[in-house]
Amino acid sequence: MTEKHEDRRRFKRIAFDAKTELSQGDRTWAVQLIDLSLKGLLIEKPSPWEGDPTARFMVDIQLQAGIDVVMEVRLTHDDHNHLGFVCDNIELDSVTHLRRLIELNIADHDELERELGALMGG
Numbered sequence: 001m002t003e004k005h006e007d008r009r010r011f012k013r014i015a016f017d018a019k020t021e022l023s024q025g026d027r028t029w030a031v032q033l034i035d036l037s038l039k040g041l042l043i044e045k046p047s048p049w050e051g052d053p054t055a056r057f058m059v060d061i062q063l064q065a066g067i068d069v070v071m072e073v074r075l076t077h078d079d080h081n082h083l084g085f086v087c088d089n090i091e092l093d094s095v096t097h098l099r100r101l102i103e104l105n106i107a108d109h110d111e112l113e114r115e116l117g118a119l120m121g122g
Helices: 092-105 109-119
Strands: 019-024 027-036 040-044 057-064 067-079 082-090
Touching: 019 040, 040 067, 067 092, 082 092
Parallel strands: none
Antiparallel strands: 019 027, 019 057, 027 040, 040 082, 057 067, 067 082
């Protein structure tokens, strides 16, 4: 029996549109962000797509001028025209910005605290 990908998620995803850039080595793609969470993101697959699924990527999400969320991510699924990534590394400034964004989009403060606990391995 297989469980649906959505059922395994422990992090609330929010739809968000922001200038987003995905890079790997010397390759860079401007991508359409579909949604993001404290632990990852979903984007539309760029064309042409030549990313190495076995290597890490960097993603830069520009929230507003001078405020970016930068994460080291790895590809977890390539589904139809979407690519899903999980965050492996994020700097403190970026996690602070991301937390604030999630906080503004989740009405339930307890849910946010549960997600932060799960993110920190709790």
